[in-house]
Amino acid sequence: DADVTQTPRNRITKTGKRIMLECSQTKGHDRMYWYRQDPGLGLRLIYYSFDVKDINKGEISDGYSVSRQAQAKFSLSLESAIPNQTALYFCATSVHGGSPKETQYFGPGTRLLVL
Amino acid sequence: GQSLEQPSEVTAVEGAIVQINCTYQTSGFYGLSWYQQHDGGAPTFLSYNALDGLEETGRFSSFLSRSDSYGYLLLQELQMKDSASYFCAVRVPTGANNLFFGTGTRLTVIP
Numbered sequence: 131d132a133d134v135t136q137t138p139r140n141r142i143t144k145t146g147k148r149i150m151l152e153c154s155q156t157k158g159h160d161r162m163y164w165y166r167q168d169p170g171l172g173l174r175l176i177y178y179s180f181d182v183k184d185i186n187k188g189e190i191s192d193g194y195s196v197s198r199q200a201q202a203k204f205s206l207s208l209e210s211a212i213p214n215q216t217a218l219y220f221c222a223t224s225v226h227g228g229s230p231k232e233t234q235y236f237g238p239g240t241r242l243l244v245l
Numbered sequence: 246g247q248s249l250e251q252p253s254e255v256t257a258v259e260g261a262i263v264q265i266n267c268t269y270q271t272s273g274f275y276g277l278s279w280y281q282q283h284d285g286g287a288p289t290f291l292s293y294n295a296l297d298g299l300e301e302t303g304r305f306s307s308f309l310s311r312s313d314s315y316g317y318l319l320l321q322e323l324q325m326k327d328s329a330s331y332f333c334a335v336r337v338p339t340g341a342n343n344l345f346f347g348t349g350t351r352l353t354v355i356p
Contacts, residue, residue, distance in 0.1 A: 170253075170348060171348060172332060172346040172347055172348040172349050173288065173332065173334075173346040174346070175343060175344075175345075178343065188343070189345075220287060220288070232336060232344075233278075233290045233293070234288075234290065234344060235290070236287035236288045236289070237287060238286070238287050239286075239287055
């Protein structure tokens with residue numbers, strides 16, 4: 131089984147709808163992240179979480195919210211989706227102090243299309 | 246803020262060596278990472294340099310010069326499966342020692 135899973139893998143929605151993307155991990159990592167990837171723009175950080183009670187905004191948090199329901203689960207919500215939120219969304223995890231590299235492990239991604 | 250520059254595309258021949266450069270401007274710096282992403286796949290970690298010099302992992306090596314704010318990824322004995330996008334990412338001293346990614350270099354390996 132994959133260590134970091136994301137659901138759904140693909141989603142089409144309409145402008146103004148609320149949607150939730152979910153991420154689960156079995157790696158036992160404390161840190162979780164949400165990124166979006168757009169063609170030519172690389173990966174940009176939306177939100178990150180140190181643990182269940184710690185949520186922080188990233189580079190591009192406007193229009194998004196998150197919830198860390200448990201150490202293993204981190205959800206991203208779009209309260210009112212708009213077309214420019216069409217992108218590929220990745221969840222990632224890392225462990226603080228476990229490695230000097232702070233390597234991040236990515237889920238398979240969710241491809242979101244907002245019409 | 247942070248900015249990273251890497252070439253958008255590189256083409257190389259199977260069996261050859263290719264170097265992908267990355268220059269960066271950051272407010273604070275802990276290290277430079279490289280990630281590989283195949284089409285339709287997730288980014289996967291390749292290497293990390295915190296200190297100047299060369300780190301070697303099999304066919305892949307990564308180099309860092311902190312004084313020049315420059316690094317590169319070197320891929321040797323190229324294989325067709327190395328065709329992918331390669332991202333450099335700087336780790337900076339923000340609240341979570343976050344990674345800031347470059348825009349990626351698409352490597353195409355041709356026979």
